[in-house]
Amino acid sequence: EYYITRTELGILRAHADELSTLLGRRVCLIEPGSGSGEKTRLMLSILRDPAAYVPIDISREQLEEASAALAREFPDVEIRPVCADFTDDFEIPDDDIDGVRRIVFFPGSTIGNLLRSDAIALLRRMRVVCSPRGGVLIGVDRKKKLDVLLPAYDDSAGVSAEFALNYLRRLNRELDATFDPESFEYDARYDERNGRIEMALVSRCDQTVRVAGRQVRLRTNERIRTEYSHKFDLNEFSDLARQARFRVARVWSDADDLFSVHFLEPE
Known part of the structure; x- marks a missing residue:
């Protein structure tokens, strides 16, 4: 009955090659509210030689456990956990990954749990974090039959x-x-x-x-x-992104248009 996780995973798997090409080599993947779940592992597998993975979570214990598990599974990826509330301002460690393209990964339609003003504010923070060369890969739950x-x-x-x-x-x-x-x-x-x-x-x-x-x-x-x-149609989410000074560069959906994954680029 809860379709979001399996549908989003299906979209990411179906477009893995395109995502790999679009995001490029040696990117820094930044995940607010992260875990060591299947979507994180899938993205790290899709990326070509990722430079670093930066999970952000307010729970230090959960963050450290998840980071340790990922470090064992992906020994060639630099894991750099940040203990912070991602709905507030936070800083990304960049001492030796400065200049690397930053991609914020925000799956699961978590953006829908926020009121519109808060969602725009969070997207604006992401725009600062990802820098002009980066982008945001975000899950969006679509409007559908009740x-x-x-x-x-x-x-x-x-x-x-x-x-x-x-x-x-x-x-x-x-x-x-x-x-x-x-x-x-x-x-x-x-x-x-x-x-x-x-x-x-x-x-x-x-x-x-x-x-x-x-x-x-x-x-x-x-x-x-x-x-x-909150649920969105494509135009509504595009408008939300535009309010945060992003443009929607790509959209991938499942066959039934239940869910979509959007790639946002700073304007």
């Missing part, structure tokens, strides 16, 4: 619901909160006007919880919004 879209965010196995309810458990652990996950149900709906899925936890009853020493009252059916996921 019978395809909604099950991806409210799956029959309950994976999406469990993911959202885990926010409450984390608040209980980290902020001494008193949420009872059984007192909430998960809801995902599409906001047509804003072109986005809105995910929320809905209170099943009138209740009072403590969060960080404060009392919070919730009424029956009151919603705690947990996440947005």
